[in-house]
Amino acid sequence: MSEPWLARAAAVESWARDLRRRIHANPELSGQEWETAALVAQTLAGLGLSTRTGVGGHGVVCDIVGGSPGPMVALRADMDALPIQEATGLSYASQRPGVMHACGHDGHTAMLLGTASVLAAARDRLRGTVRLIFQPAEETVAGAAAMCADGAMNGVSAIFALHGWPGVDVGTIATKPGPVMASTDTFEIVIQGRGSHGAYPHLSRDPIAIGALVVIAAQQIVARQIDPLEPAVITFGTFHAGTATNIIPSSATLTGTMRALSASVREALPRALEETTRGVCASQGATCTCTIHTGVDPVVNDPTWTVVAVEATRAGLGAEYTAELHAPSMGAEDFGVYLRHAPGAFLRLGIGDNAVGHDCRYDFNDAALVHGMACMAVVAEKALDAADLR
Ligand SMILES: [Zn+2]
Ligand SMILES: [Zn+2]
Structure with a gap:
């Protein structure tokens, strides 16, 4: 029987939303993610998880060891913001002039913390270890390489990441095999x-x-x-x-x-x-x-692991929350650096009608948090099972 990941994620939704807004209000530029990294480490410690900090700069790595031995799969979030003056007028808008979370990395970080919470609570059923990678400096495409050089991918069999995507229905996961970024x-x-x-x-x-x-x-x-x-x-x-x-x-x-x-x-x-x-x-x-x-490098999704991620999402969220991605984006992402160390897949998470990324009116849609958290959890669980069979 599949763990009800959506219900577990819904139980921590408001907690994750508060974290997301707190991170949004306190954005830090690439390479300067001191406070965000400290908040991540402190939140994980509060969940009873141990962390390695200062990985590749301000990166944080956290291993959730499952109830039975097995392989390791990784989930990645990015923590940095952009040099943009926010113009959303939100109550939780940036308190730092000229710095803004305009790419949704506040959402990615909060979501992975939420996933940590639901996975930690259900760790007994995990067959292997789920490694959480909170990386700095994605916007300068420097963070992933620094984290890999610092051993973040050692022992990892497969890696996955979610990126909020305007123009895709809220909570829908879209991806495809092959090049995506x-x-x-x-x-x-x-x-x-x-x-x-x-x-x-x-x-x-x-x-x-x-x-x-x-x-x-x-x-x-x-x-x-x-x-x-x-x-x-x-x-x-x-x-x-x-x-x-x-x-x-x-x-x-x-x-x-x-x-x-x-x-x-x-x-x-x-x-x-x-x-x-x-x-x-x-x-x-x-x-x-x-x-x-x-x-x-371009981000090129591994065909086998893309199928694992899509089927896991379908099982955990329902078929209505998965969509086939028809075309890649010419935007760039440093997730491709991790794929030099292990195969994996980069998934888009729909955040509905929204300003485009890197726009001063952008705001990650909190309504997508539940599906993002549940997706990462179920993908991790199913990927462990798939990696075990390989
Ligand atoms: Zn960006
Ligand atoms: Zn981004």
């Missing part, structure tokens, strides 16, 4: 031209005009060099040059992000960008440097 790598291009008076362009090598050509030429990479069946994005996010209307500056700096869903496209983009930029600059008599900052 994109890789991200960033670039910085510095074009070195020659300055001049604005009235004498022929004496210059105008880095603004050349930079504009680079921006346009880079779009040709996606349009003409990448297989149209393979998604790719090159976006310029900043373009800085110049000081006055009548001066042609000597240099320009452009930065941006590249996204892909496959390793081959991810590898091709920086090479093509550098070649294109060099070619354009050379044709205009300028030089350039092109620096690539490697980000994170």
